[in-house]
Amino acid sequence: MPKIWADTMELHRRDMRASILDATAALIAEHGLGATTMLAIAERAGMGRATLYKYFRELDAVLLALHERDVASHLAELQAARDRQGTPWQRLERVLDTYARLAHVEHGSELVARMRHSESVARGFQQLGQLLQALLADAIAQGLVREDIPPPELAAFCIGALSDAHTLPSQAALRRRVQLTLAALRPAG
Amino acid sequence: MPKIWADTMELHRRDMRASILDATAALIAEHGLGATTMLAIAERAGMGRATLYKYFRELDAVLLALHERDVASHLAELQAARDRQGTPWQRLERVLDTYARLAHVEHGSELVARMRHSESVARGFQQLGQLLQALLADAIAQGLVREDIPPPELAAFCIGALSDAHTLPSQAALRRRVQLTLAALRPAG
Structure with a gap:
């Protein structure tokens, strides 16, 4: 794979991870840790659950x-x-x-x-x-x-x-x- | 049941509970909480497991x-x-x-x-x-x-x-x- 593609994908992965963590922080702040589930995180981050699980295997x-x-x-x-x-x-x-x-x-x-x-x-x-x-x-x-x-x-x-x-x-x-x-x-x- | 019997039994129950708690405290101090099981407590308190369970239903x-x-x-x-x-x-x-x-x-x-x-x-x-x-x-x-x-x-x-x-x-x-x-x-x- 050309390096520029690899860099772009790496950047994309980092952005995705950051969005997931931002969504999680917001959920915890608003509803507490108890209400923070993988489904709620995926919804908040605007992605499917399958995508979320590609980045993190569990809560x-x-x-x-x-x-x-x-x-x-x-x-x-x-x-x-x-x-x-x-x-x-x-x-x-x-x-x-x-x-x-x-x-x-x-x-x-x-x-x-x-x-x-x-x-x-x-x-x-x-x-x-x-x-x-x-x-x-x-x-x-x-x-x-x-x-x-x-x-x-x-x-x-x-x-x-x-x-x-x-x-x-x-x-x-x-x-x-x-x-x-x-x-x-x-x-x- | 005559009151003197009831008092004696109540005293006995209190002594048993105290022995169980003393044994538990000694076990935790010596081996940590992880090693403190119902079996270990019964052994340490010098009683059968069935007796222990009459006083406490779980660890x-x-x-x-x-x-x-x-x-x-x-x-x-x-x-x-x-x-x-x-x-x-x-x-x-x-x-x-x-x-x-x-x-x-x-x-x-x-x-x-x-x-x-x-x-x-x-x-x-x-x-x-x-x-x-x-x-x-x-x-x-x-x-x-x-x-x-x-x-x-x-x-x-x-x-x-x-x-x-x-x-x-x-x-x-x-x-x-x-x-x-x-x-x-x-x-x-």
Whole structure:
């Protein structure tokens, strides 16, 4: 097959997969995970069920792919928040705000709960932990964060303290939770 | 049936149930939830399988009863920690230390994960939340805890910040986590 055809087909496959995952995310957000079936996904994505099954052999495979796409895009957002200018403290604050906001998105939390034993959840939390640890170490070096507790423990604390972010009732409550979490990190006065 | 017989039988039934739950807790602690079967429980409790099934019709019923017993005894311990003398701050510290220690017990965390959608978990967390909220309100009234965040949010933060206590590697790490959580509650300034 000429390369240009192969590229076109690959592009088409990628578009199809993206449409399927977009449709799934929309369904979960609107009707919950319980109502998200292969039939509903096919209808929402505007394709036949047979076509959908060519891309994903079962619902769990769709959910896993959606979750992996979420994790990748969340990590990219968190890295962007980390890399914007500012002191380590400001960057830490931005990363925690971003994480809390991402964790607050409804379809994400239901999906994470369903996928909680999957490797992609474990890998996502591991990468988040590493990102936080590095940032915390920078902040400690500049005297902005307490130095009496090792960065891995501080990072785990931050993740735990925001673990129920999806249950908080408002953006203001989310913001207060991040401030509370940050307050714990201040050097002991 | 004479009342004394009925009382004796009721006492016997209670002892049998307690032995079954003790055996189950020991099995989970030693071999994990996966290895805990009705047969293993019967053997460990020193009774026939038929006897065990007279008390519990299936494994999930044993696990639920064990979990409910844990929740009740944990709440009693937390209430005792709350009721010992001291300032609201000292009592709060004692309650959080106690909660972190209880959450650290291995068989408990595996069981809580399995039971996480059960009403008894929800009820347990609700009672813990109420206990913390009342204590936090007392501490706020005495100027010991920040007043810019409502007690229900502070209580949820404490529970979240200790939610991964069972993953912490040592008692010292557990102690540091409680101190970190408490640091967030101090009045600003």
